Amino acid sequence: MSQNTKSHRPASHQAYEIIRDRILNGGIPSGTKVVEEKLAQELGFSRTPIREALRQLIYEGLIVNKKVVQPTEKDLRNLFQVRILLEGFSSQAAAIYLPEEELDLLSHCIKVGREGTTEEIMEANERFHEIIVHASGNSQIIDIINRMKSIIYLFRKTVVLHQRPRLIEEHEEIYEAIKARDGQAAKQMMENHLQADLDFCLHILSSTNYKR
Structure with missing residues (x-):
């Protein structure tokens, strides 16, 4: 700009x-x-x-x-509980409603996640989840996630900068389930993906003497 x-x-x-x-x-x-x-x-x-x-x-x-803010472990767990519920539902909805052109955008996010700079990977990660949340068509879900966006960013940095294993592979699995229009699989994979994010963040934070 x-x-x-x-x-x-x-x-x-x-x-x-x-x-x-x-x-x-x-x-x-x-x-x-x-x-x-x-x-x-x-x-x-x-x-x-x-x-x-x-x-x-x-x-x-x-x-x-x-x-x-100094997010505590409890804050982190609460944040991800909300994300798991809302983004799991959104992934199921995306398998039904996401148009083909936005499937292409998800695929592009995965490509950038594999090949981009750290900043580009951060942006692609955010965009990937944003597309799926908007596919819910639920303004209340979108508003809640938007409100949490800045706090999510703080923890996304932990996941990306510390190179969580299988991060992009999990995105690709979610994408493939949505592309196959398998809502239940997409929901389960998103829930597992976010749980893995949470577990990874907790491990990193505990290993760096993070205070509750």
Whole structure:
């Protein structure tokens, strides 16, 4: 996106994106106290857009009790329980309703997952799951997953950067089940895939002395 286009976006949205990206990339570490006045001064915005940006980040769960979130093991388990339920259902729906052109997009995501840079793999991973969630046709499911998207990103980094075994192979198996219009298989494979993500994250976090 060009700088000129960005300049025409609301200040609150610009502030939101800057703060969100800093949190997700570790520029503002977990546990950091969020001070509205300090952010306004540092980023060159008035306090009103900063306040609106922080409101959105609170809604998304990136800021809790005026601090950058420090997800606990319980938070991680709760997040994945919701994803397993909703994305399992969405995969079953995708096997019924996903059009052929979007099947091609899933296939492209898998190709990028095998050959892309780390950043491209992250984006392809997110897009793969997004396509399937939208195939549910359920606005409530889509809204819940969208609300969780930033927190999901934090854990997706763990999965991708630490190169979880069989990550892309599992995507391909889900894709093949959806392509074959086998809803029950697609549902089961997505549930197993997300459970494997959870188990891997818990292993990585425990091995790095992650605090509950």
